[in-house]
Amino acid sequence: MGTKQPFEMVVERHGGTVLRICRVLLASPDADDAWSETFLAALRAYPDLPETANVEAWLVTIAHRKAIDVLRARGRQPIPVEEVPEAPTTLGLPGFDDNGLWRAVRELPDRQRQAVAYHYVAGLLYTEIAEILGGTTDAARRAAADGIKNLRKNYTGGVPS
């Protein structure tokens, strides 16, 4: 029956997604630190992970906590930004500007940013996101929708109309 795959396969399959998540949550090099902390913690806990578990949701849950830890370690509380700046970002460039997009996402209020990252980057279901963030599935869906609305308002580079 199903045996657990070698951890290397977990890194190969999910390493890129987790790095994108970390970059949405944190600026570099904090993002790299969060990635390292996430995979080291995952390696430690891996033998006890149930075989039926959704590995990606499990990793995102760890990354979520590690990102908060990294922010705390840096002495910066992850205070939600209640008001999103109204002025359009100057980072928006014509065409595809990934860094600019990530920066714009990082300017979203915490919950919106997390919901956008976990749904659009990691591809998690809103039920899974609700478990990570706490609260209801509907609240998670709303946070992602609000995040996208704010992104549309604040980031113009490369966003399809």
Place this chain on the structure above:
Amino acid sequence: MSEYNGLFTTSADPKTLARLHRELEQAAEREGLLDIAYRTVDSPVGPLLLAATPRGLVRVAYDIEDHDRVLDTLADRLSPRVLRAPGRLDAAAQELEEYFAGRRHAFDLPLDMSLSRGFRLLVQQHLPSIGYGQTRSYQQVAELVGRPKAVRAVGTACATNPLPVVVPCHRVLRGDGTAGGYVGGPAAKTTLLNLEAA
């Protein structure tokens, strides 16, 4: 909002991921979490998978054994904490290179024999006593371990040797002097015997 999916799916840059992977290997080793480290090396008998626990080299596998399947088995039998981490296998890779270049006649590596048990383990522990360039028959090995009637079991022990090349099961031949079966296939066995006869 599906138009946003594409925006977020750019590949994370491979250079950063490679660096983070190396750092993970080092951190895992430091924290005692690297239960199995592995790498592959090229050789005259094809790519070889090398895997080591903290105790020593635990597995050498031929391409025809299917390296992915071998890693799955290691994860299942020993620990799923398996990482591609070449550092721990530097000495093994070096000694194998010297062996294939004809410059090394005996391996001096810590071995972890935990994949073998009972009679198979007993046989495999005796195999290094067959020196470089020498051969024995299955019958002679059976006598060597004090079980002269266990010729077939000796054959099984050789066929299930987790450390081929390093533990020289290729030096055990059929009674009529033909090579007999081999975990790496008959051509690999011939290559090793020719190398050692040169």
